[in-house]
Amino acid sequence: MTAGEPGAVQDGSSKGGLRAAFGGLTTRGRSFLAAGVAAAVCAYVLGQADLLRVGLLLAVLPLVCVIVLYRTRYRVTGTRRLTPSRVPTGSEARVHLRMDNVSRLPTGLLMLQDRVPYVLGPRPRFVLDRVEGGGRREVSYRVRSDLRGRYPLGPLQLRLSDPFGMCELTRSFSAYDTLVVIPRTVPLPPLRLAGEASGYGDGRQRSLALAGEDDIIPRGYRHGDDLRRVHWRSTARYGELMVRREEQPQRARCTVLLDTRQVGYAGAGPDSAFEWAVSGAASALVHMLERGFAVRLLTDDGNAVPGSGSDRFAGSTQESADSAGLMLDTLAVVDHSDGGGLSRAHDVLRGSNEGLLIAFFGDLDEEQTSVAARMRQRTGAAVAFVLDSARWSGGVEPPAIPAARAEERLRQLREAGWIVVPVPPGAELPALWQLAGQMRTDTQSAGNGGSTGFPGGWS
Secondary structure: OOOOOOEEEEOOOOOOHHHHHHOOEOHHHHHHHHHHHHHHHHHHHHOOHHHHHHHHHHHHHHHHHHHHHHHOOOEEEEEEEEEOOEEEOOOEEEEEEEEEEOOOOOOOOEEEEEOOOHHHOOOOEEEEOOOOOOOEEEEEEEEEOOOOEEEEEOOEEEEEEOOOOOEEEEEEOOOOEEEEEEOOOOOOOOOOEOOOOOOOOOOEEEEOOOOOHHHOOOEEOOOOOOHHHEOHHHHHHHOOOEEOOOOEEEEOEEEEEEOOEHHHOOOOOOOOHHHHHHHHHHHHHHHHHHOOOEEEEEEOOOOEEOOOOOOOOEOOOOOHHHHHHHHHHHHHHOOOEOOOOOHHHHHHHOOOOOOEEEEEEOOOOHHHHHHHHHHHHHOOEEEEEEEOHHHHOOOOOOOOOOHHHHHHHHHHHHHHOOEEEEEOOOOOHHHHHHHHHHHHHHHHHHHOOOOOOOOOOEO
16 A cells, blocks of 8 residues: 555534535535525415425425534545556556445445546546445546656545435545656666676676785674685684675666756757656666666756765665665656756766766756866766757757857867767667767777777777
């Protein structure tokens, strides 16, 4: 069960008071009440006793329905189950609703309504027949969104009605769920990276924990350790059984950088350049996690996800599935930044060698091109997917950077050591991903590590 705990609705409570109950009169109930009052007035004026009886009957019927419905106690619990709770854009999720009558009294006619945002579709409504004491009813509906984000579902509402349709009362549950619509990801072709340790998995490296007898870093004995690894000198020193550390697996690192500057993108909507960049970043980080890399998501404002740990990389201290979910949840709600530029992301990257860097850039002016070029100095390899937002917007908006200057800035990135892949409108990321690998291979074959070589890069 993905959301809140079961909520309960009880009629006959003081919530809203009797005044609110009278406010629940339907059009039929108000019409009966008005007709009864009018008949009673006419009967008094004309002195017709029979008409007065009719008027009183018409007026009293809706009032009795209100009081009976208000005083009737329905103890009903409702639960919601959302499967799945995280879906890509354009995919459907199913919401299961279950109503349990936990009292011994049967209920009357119930109308069940769940609140959903407009982008997920129309508001679902269900009519439930009489629910016997201790009985239950289950219904379900589907939701779908072409826009990523976090959408609340609920609270659930029950509309209670009397058999004559004179009065309707609405009661609400307090619990609600959250549907996370993440960017759509696409599978990417595997590209082998230089420096991988063959036979141990993609994207992993090995590092020796001890260089010799004098540099041994022992640890406490654990059940199942080979007794041949016991280090007797350390055992005598510490008074407990100690073993030598052997080669420790160390994940290769990958940073996925997403440029969210508003000035870097033109247009909006599911087919805009910015949404392509968000989807591309999501596909890249999922692919690299599957390849065994320790991955982090970095935006131009300097925020890194996951943010816990000293290195802020996912994979070494968290399960890959949980790490991917955390970063995809971040991409589900990511929006344009305030336009501060790429300098804050550069400050994060310059701390140490960050391994592989995969960046998704919008339009780059001269200053941002210079900052991006400096990012390459602290990475083992760097791949940039650069989007020309003017082409993506279909020429509706004037280009922020003339074509000649844009090409010059791409050349500056290549000279700094980036593998630069321009992204035309409607391009498919798997094809561009494969192209980046071919560009790396062609560069190695032609220049053999010249001015545009990529040490430690793609092979």
